[in-house]
Every structure is written in C-alpha cells, then in structure tokens.
Amino acid sequence: MKHALEKLVAQAVTRLQDAGELPADLALEIQIERTRDRRHGDFACNVAMILARQARRAPRELAQRIVSALPAMETVAAVEVAGPGFINFRLAPSAYHQVVRDIHAAGEAFGRSTVGQGRRVQVEFVSANPTGPLHVGHGRGAAYGAAVADLLVAAGFQVHREYYVNDAGRQMDILATSLWLRYLEHCGETLPFPANGYRGRYVIDIAADLHAREGRALHRPAARVFADLPPDEGAGGDKEAHIDALIARCRELLGEADYEKIFDFGLSAILDDIRSDLEEFGVVYEAWYSERSLLERGIAQRAIERLKQGGFLYEREGAWWFRSTQFGDEKDRVVIRENGQATYFAHDIAYHMDKMERGFERVIDIWGADHHGYVPRIKAALAALGDDPRRLDVLLVQFASLYRGGEKIPMSTRSGQFVTLRELRREVGNDAARFFYVLRKCEQHMDFDLDLAKSQSTDNPVYYVQYAHARICSVMRQLAEQGLVWDREQGLSELRQLVEEHEETLLVTLSRYPEVIETAALAHEPHQLAYYLRELAQAFHTYYNAHAFLVEAPPLRNARLALVLATRQVLANGLGILGVSAPEAM
RNA sequence: GCGCCCGUAGCUCAGCUGGAUAGAGCGUCGGCCUCCGGAGCCGAAGGUCAGAGGUUCGAAUCCUCUCGGGCGCGCCA
Numbered sequence: 001m002k003h004a005l006e007k008l009v010a011q012a013v014t015r016l017q018d019a020g021e022l023p024a025d026l027a028l029e030i031q032i033e034r035t036r037d038r039r040h041g042d043f044a045c046n047v048a049m050i051l052a053r054q055a056r057r058a059p060r061e062l063a064q065r066i067v068s069a070l071p072a073m074e075t076v077a078a079v080e081v082a083g084p085g086f087i088n089f090r091l092a093p094s095a096y097h098q099v100v101r102d103i104h105a106a107g108e109a110f111g112r113s114t115v116g117q118g119r120r121v122q123v124e125f126v127s128a129n130p131t132g133p134l135h136v137g138h139g140r141g142a143a144y145g146a147a148v149a150d151l152l153v154a155a156g157f158q159v160h161r162e163y164y165v166n167d168a169g170r171q172m173d174i175l176a177t178s179l180w181l182r183y184l185e186h187c188g189e190t191l192p193f194p195a196n197g198y199r200g201r202y203v204i205d206i207a208a209d210l211h212a213r214e215g216r217a218l219h220r221p222a223a224r225v226f227a228d229l230p231p232d233e234g235a236g237g238d239k240e241a242h243i244d245a246l247i248a249r250c251r252e253l254l255g256e257a258d259y260e261k262i263f264d265f266g267l268s269a270i271l272d273d274i275r276s277d278l279e280e281f282g283v284v285y286e287a288w289y290s291e292r293s294l295l296e297r298g299i300a301q302r303a304i305e306r307l308k309q310g311g312f313l314y315e316r317e318g319a320w321w322f323r324s325t326q327f328g329d330e331k332d333r334v335v336i337r338e339n340g341q342a343t344y345f346a347h348d349i350a351y352h353m354d355k356m357e358r359g360f361e362r363v364i365d366i367w368g369a370d371h372h373g374y375v376p377r378i379k380a381a382l383a384a385l386g387d388d389p390r391r392l393d394v395l396l397v398q399f400a401s402l403y404r405g406g407e408k409i410p411m412s413t414r415s416g417q418f419v420t421l422r423e424l425r426r427e428v429g430n431d432a433a434r435f436f437y438v439l440r441k442c443e444q445h446m447d448f449d450l451d452l453a454k455s456q457s458t459d460n461p462v463y464y465v466q467y468a469h470a471r472i473c474s475v476m477r478q479l480a481e482q483g484l485v486w487d488r489e490q491g492l493s494e495l496r497q498l499v500e501e502h503e504e505t506l507l508v509t510l511s512r513y514p515e516v517i518e519t520a521a522l523a524h525e526p527h528q529l530a531y532y533l534r535e536l537a538q539a540f541h542t543y544y545n546a547h548a549f550l551v552e553a554p555p556l557r558n559a560r561l562a563l564v565l566a567t568r569q570v571l572a573n574g575l576g577i578l579g580v581s582a583p584e585a586m
Numbered sequence: 587g588c589g590c591c592c593g594u595a596g597c598u599c600a601g602c603u604g605g606a607u608a609g610a611g612c613g614u615c616g617g618c619c620u621c622c623g624g625a626g627c628c629g630a631a632g633g634u635c636a637g638a639g640g641u642u643c644g645a646a647u648c649c650u651c652u653c654g655g656g657c658g659c660g661c662c663a
Contacts, residue, residue: 033602036609046605049643059643082645083606129663171663240662246628319661321634330589330659337661374660397655398591440599443591445656447598452612460625461611467625478622519602531600534610545618545627586625 002515004030004044004073009045012069021065022055032089034512036363041088042508044258049085059085069356097495101568103510104492111517111573116156122355124150130270131175131515132200136278137368139421140446141399143579146283146365147526148395150577155521160360161285164351167267169344171238173247174198175270176263180218180250181225182207188220194246195232195240199485206269210262218262220253277422281430282579294350300342303350303385304335312384322349329382349381358386364524369396369443372574391469395524396539400437400446409450428453432450432577435462438526461534465571466583472568473584475549479561487554491562494555498563500549502543504564509539513570519578526578533574540567 002278009030018021035044041485048063055062063081070079072204075095103110125145129137152159166172166288178197182204185191191201207308209496210218228243231237251259271288278284294300304320307313312323320336322345328500336344355363367374379389402409402424425433432453439461440446452460498507512532520528 019622029603035603035606036601037606040606044605049605052643086606155615166663169663178593180654218607318660321661339661343661348663366588369591370657375590375655396591440602444599445592448596455625463625464611465634467623471623471626475622482622487626523602527600528602531610538610541626542628544622548622550622585623 001075001091001095001511002032002034004066005043005076006030007078008070008073009047009066009087011071012066013047013051015069016065024049024286032167033089034515038508040082040086041092043082043089044082045087045089045165046085048081048087052085054490063087063408063472076441078195093496093504096504096511097498098493099507099511100562100566101492104488104562105567107569108403108571108573108576111513112154112156113521114156114157115518115522118158119361120160120359121152121157121362121364122160122162122358122360123152123161123224123364124140124164126283127166129166129171129275130267130273131171132270132275133200133202134421135419136276136400136402136421139281139433140364140437141368141397142278142281142421143359143434144395144397144442147434147438147578148521148524149366149527150579151517151521151524151526151529154517154577155349157521160287161287162287163285165271165290166344167271168295168347172241172243172267175203175248176259177243177250178203178500179207179210180254180262183210183214183218183540184220184222184225186211187216189219191222191226192197192232192234194239195234196243202270202273203266205423206266209269210265213265214261216492217446218254218258221281225249225253225543239259243347250428254557261463272563275424281425282434289351291347291351294347294354295513299311299354300347300350300541303353304342304346306353307381307384310384310386317471322381322384324377324384326382327376327383329376330429331381333377348378349385352382352392353385353387356382356385356391360393363392367394367396369398372396377400393524394473395442397442398445400448402448402450404450428459428579431466431580432462435465435530439530440577441525441527445514460582461530463586464541465533466574466580468540469568469571469575469582471544472540472564472571472584475561475564479550482550484550484557487558488562491558494559497556497559500543500547502539503563504561505568506536506539509536510566510570513564513574516559528575529577533571533578536567536571537572540564540571 009032013022013030015075019023024252029275030045030047032043032045035041043253047057052059060081063085067079067081067087075092076089077092078090080088123145126134126138126142126239127136134142147160149159170483174196175198181191181193181197182461188208188215225246229249230241232242233239247440255264274424275288304313312326314323315321322469325331326334333345334343335349350364375394378394379392382389382392428436428450436448436453453462476486498504515533516529520526547558547560549564551557551560575582
C-alpha cells in the first residue's frame with residue numbers, strides 16, 4: 001500500500017514537471033508514512049513541504065497542485081491537504097478488506113517481502129569461545145542474532161548463519177590443561193589448581209567422562225607435573241607465566257598425540273553442549289566455522305601474505321605489525337607475535353577475508369559491546385585487502401543485567417550463581433527468554449527482570465501476545481462445540497460487515513505487518529516486531545471484549561471469524577520470526 | 587586522557603531515514619464477568635524529552651559543547 005502511494009505521488013510530481021510547474025532537476029525520494037492520528041487519514045506525504053523552497057511556492061499551495069495532478073486509485077477514498085502542507089490519504093474500506101483475503105491466501109508466507117531480492121547475507125553471531133557453557137550475555141546475542149537472521153529471510157534475503165569457533169589459541173590450551181588436571185584429580189592425585197585455570201564445575205564433569213573413557217592411560221604423577229614451575233599467583237608469582245609453563249609441561253609429559261586427544265575431548269564436549277543449548281533455544285546455524293581450519297587450509301597464511309605484499313605490514317621489536325592507522329585506526333596492531341605465533345586478530349583478518357571471498361554481498365557480525373574497539377581494525381584490514389569495508393556491518397549488543405526481587409544479580413563467573421543461558425531458560429522458559437531478549441534495541445543496556453519474565457500475568461508481554469493467539473484458537477473450539485464451522489467463502493466475501501471501530505483498528509493494524517517486517521529487517525531491529533505484536537494483541541483483546549464473534553447471523557459471524565483468523569495467522573507468523581511459540585491453549 | 591553506546595512519565599522502555607496536541611507496559615487510583623478463557627477490557631492522574639547553543643518551514647530525532655551512567659583502550663581471545 002505504502003509503495004503504491006509512493007508511485008502515485010511520484011507520477012503526480014512528474015506530471016507537474018512535464019507541465020513546467022516544477023523544476024525538472026529535482027532530487028528527492030517520495031516518503032509516505034502512516035499517520036499517527038487517524039483523523040489525518042491513513043497515510044501522509046510531506047513532499048510538498050520538502051519541495052516548497054525549490055519550487056518557490058507555499059507548501060499548501062504546492063500540495064494542492066500535487067493533489068490535482070494525482071492519478072485516481074481505486075483503494076484511495078479521499079485525498080486532502082492538511083496542516084502545514086501534508087497530503088493526507090484516506091483509504092477505502094475495501095483496501096483493508098483485501099488485507100484479510102491476502103492473509104488467508106498467503107498463510108505462513110504473509111508478510112514476506114522481496115526487498116532482499118535473494119541477496120546473500122551472512123550473519124555471524126554468538127561465536128563464544130568453546131571454553132565453557134554459554135552465559136546469559138551470549139543468550140542475548142543468540143536471541144537477537146537469530147531474530148535478525150529470520151527477519152532478513154522474511155524480507156527476501158538469502159541468509160547464512162554462522163558460528164565462528166575459536167578452537168585455536170591460548171585459551172583453548174588453558175582449557176585442555178585445566179581438563180587434564182581435573183582428570184588427574186579423578187585419578188586420585190591432589191594438586192594445586194592454577195589461579196588462571198578454568199575452575200568451573202563443568203570442567204570437572206568433562207574430566208570424569210574423560211577418566212571413564214581413558215582410564216588411567218593419561219595419568220602422570222602430580223609431582224612431576226608441578227616440578228620446577230614458576231610460582232602461581234597465590235604463591236607470590238605471576239599466574240600467566242605459571243599457566244603457560246603448565247601448558248608446556250602438559251604437552252611435554254603427554255606427547256602431542258595424547259595432548260591433542262585431551263584438547264579435542266574438551267573442545268567437542270563443550271561445543272556439543274553449546275550446540276544443544278542453542279538448538280533447544282531455537283537457534284540453529286548453517287555453518288560452524290573453525291578457526292583451526294583457517295590454518296589447515298592456508299587461509300591465515302594467505303591473508304598475511306596479501307597484507308605483506310601490499311606493503312601494509314612492517315617489522316618492529318621482532319613482531320609484525322599491520323598499519324591499521326593508515327585506515328583510521330588509532331594505533332597499529334600486531335599480527336605476528338615476537339614468538340612467531342599469529343595473533344587472534346590475524347586469524348580474524350583471514351576469517352573476514354574468507355567471508356568476502358565466499359561472495360556474501362553483506363556480512364553482519366554481531367558482537368558484544370565490549371568488542372567495539374575492535375571494529376576499526378577489522379574494517380581497516382578489509383580495506384587493506386582491497387575489499388569494501390561497508391559490506392561489513394558490525395552490530396554491537398550491550399550487556400544484559402539480571403534482576404530478581406528488584407535486586408541486580410552479580411554476574412561474575414566466580415560468583416557461580418545463575419550465569420548460564422541454560423539456567424535462565426530453565427527458570428523463565430524459552431519463549432519468555434527469546435521475547436525479553438529481543439524487546440530492547442541492541443544498543444540499549446538491558447535489565448532482564450526474572451520475576452516479570454516468569455510471571456504468568458497481565459504484566460508479562462510474552463503471555464499477553466500468546467494469550468491472544470490461544471484465545472482465538474479457543475473461539476474456534478467453541479465454534480466446533482456449537483456444531484458450526486467457519487464458512488471461509490462467505491467470510492471472505494462478507495467483509496463489508498466489519499463496520500465497528502474496533503474492527504477497523506484491527507484491520508489497519510494487520511495491514512501494517514508487512515511494513516513492520518521490512519523496516520525491522522532492514523534496520524536489524526527485531527524489537528520493532530515485538531512491539532508490533534503487542535499492539536496487534538491489544539487490538540484483538542479490545543475487540544474481543546467489545547464484541548462477540550460467534551453471533552447468530554452467518555454472514556457477520558463468518559466475516560468476524562475471517563478477521564480473527566487472519567489475526568491469529570499474523571500473530572503466529574510474527575512470533576515465529578522471534579522464535580516464540582504460538583500456543584493453541586495455555 | 588581518548589574512543590563507542592546510553593540519558594524521554596515514579597520504574598522499564600518505544601518514538602520508523604526530522605513532521606501535525608510526546609506514546610506503551612508496569613506501578614498508583616477508579617470501574618467491567620447470568621456473555622466466545624478476567625493470563626482480558628475501560629477510564630484517570632503523571633513528562634521543560636539531562637542542560638545549553640546551532641541547523642530549518644518544523645528538532646525527542648541532525649551538529650557542537652557541558653553534565654551524568656555503561657563499556658573499551660594487550661605481542662588475551
């Protein structure tokens with residue numbers, strides 16, 4: 001509808017240009033927007049006010065000329081000039097009746113748009129280190145990323161969801177070493193667990209599995225493990241030096257083959273946990289992309305080589321630096337350390353080079369806001385590689401704080417209380433978690449109120465929306481109990497029966513759905529959809545309270561049911577995009 | 587110190603690429619079930635859009651500065 005009106009106004013402007021009433025060289029985009037106030041009609045256009053200066057005419061007068069040049073359109077009932085120079089359009093009731101027919105015809109596909117034109121977009125999200133279970137912060141990235149991806153699908157993009165697995169690097173070595181130490185404990189050893197090791201309960205559990213599988217095959221005496229190591233933090237030493245020496249000792253005593261066995265055991269155990277956690281949360285990926293594979297396939301080396309050949313690297317103090325300042329970064333960055341090892345950043349450059357080479361027209365990275373300082377250097381690297389950094393969109397998700405009983409829950413890993421996504425899901429349920437996470441735009445800090453998310457009451461927006469869906473299902477059950485069926489054909493042909501104000505509100509709200517999908521998708525803002533669904537549910541509940549649907553007269557009854565069933569469809573479609581279920585009863 | 591994000595009703599937040607009297611939920615106060623599910627509906631009170639300048643027909647929205655809050659500034663990932 002919006003697009004149709006835009007074309008209409010554009011035609012009128014062109015007519016005026018042809019007639020010499022407007023300059024021929026106007027650069028403008030016709031904007032049609034929904035009116036905030038129904039007294040201003042359904043849609044408004046501000047083009048006359050924008051053009052007034054160039055056309056050297058008063059806005060209202062110009063608006064009047066545009067109106068007289070407008071071609072007729074069947075679904076437009078009235079056009080008028082209002083306020084400072086708005087052109088207001090009032091639609092004919094038939095325009096809204098068509099929406100109901102469209103919904104019934106398209107079903108699950110209603111609201112899908114073609115703006116994406118099948119363009120390939122990659123969405124990378126969560127990508128948490130596989131060194132432990134996901135926590136509630138990752139949950140927000142998961143819910144947000146999944147919703148953005150599904151919105152893009154609905155908007156006609158071809159979406160590739162990806163999880164970047166940091167399965168290389170020091171953190172993973174620390175995990176492997178931690179795991180082995182816990183394994184040794186299961187073998188009966190007593191040892192001083194390093195300050196910088198992973199102390200979580202899950203490491204002990206995985207170690208138990210490892211012990212069950214390997215028996216004592218990987219056992220070495222603790223005394224040999226800890227002999228002649230630099231002291232740990234607790235003993236007045238440096239925890240970093242201690243853990244690094246411990247990692248080296250671990251490899252030495254086990255040999256590479258057994259070390260790798262432990263490393264892979266830990267990696268796959270945690271990755272399996274993350275994968276199933278996300279799956280249960282309704283978050284699935286097209287690909288899990290391994291950091292190690294960048295090395296195995298020579299991609300990391302190739303990226304460095306390209307930068308070197310382009311003259312973007314230089315050597316200083318034994319390390320290789322990337323001239324990111326040349327592309328606006330605040331300082332140059334190390335890509336190859338003094339010890340010859342590539343940095344995480346070097347791998348990330350290679351990963352993003354590979355993303356571009358895979359031919360995505362648009363790449364979206366969803367990161368925690370604490371990584372924001374990282375954006376300029378990645379974009380710099382893309383520029384140096386000859387790619388267009390604008391193809392990469394980095395969406396930064398702010399932190400979520402949990403509240404219970406009005407108190408903020410401390411979220412440090414050490415506190416050990418209620419930090420995992422799994423625990424959150426268990427406490428409030430997947431639906432509430434998905435919906436709450438997506439209720440705020442990503443750059444907004446989020447206060448996640450556990451009591452509210454759990455409450456099965458009027459305060460909880462999730463249940464409010466779901467209840468609308470369940471209520472409609474219940475109405476249909478009532479219909480069946482009365483021995484009646486909905487006459488689809490009569491319902492769709494008797495839509496003119498819908499003359500109540502509440503019906504009009506519901507019709508208008510339904511007609512907005514495709515626009516909401518499109519704008520929410522292009523802006524990467526699933527919260528727009530969440531708010532819309534609340535509005536739609538409210539329009540329905542209000543209608544429900546004001547009028548009975550199961551009335552005696554068949555034409556009116558069937559028309560009302562057509563409207564209500566269309567509402568159910570849109571609720572289900574919208575909730576589906578957000579990963580929330582649409583229950584038939586609750 | 588520098589950089590990024592945020593500052594709208596008592597609380598939590600919307601406000602679409604600047605648009606016509608600033609919205610919602612919760613909370614507070616007052617109403618509505620012989621009727622399709624009261625997990626619902628209706629109504630009332632409540633804001634100098636942090637502050638100050640600027641841009642223009644028009645600013646919560648764009649620009650600059652100030653104040654306040656969060657986060658980041660590793661040869662960690």
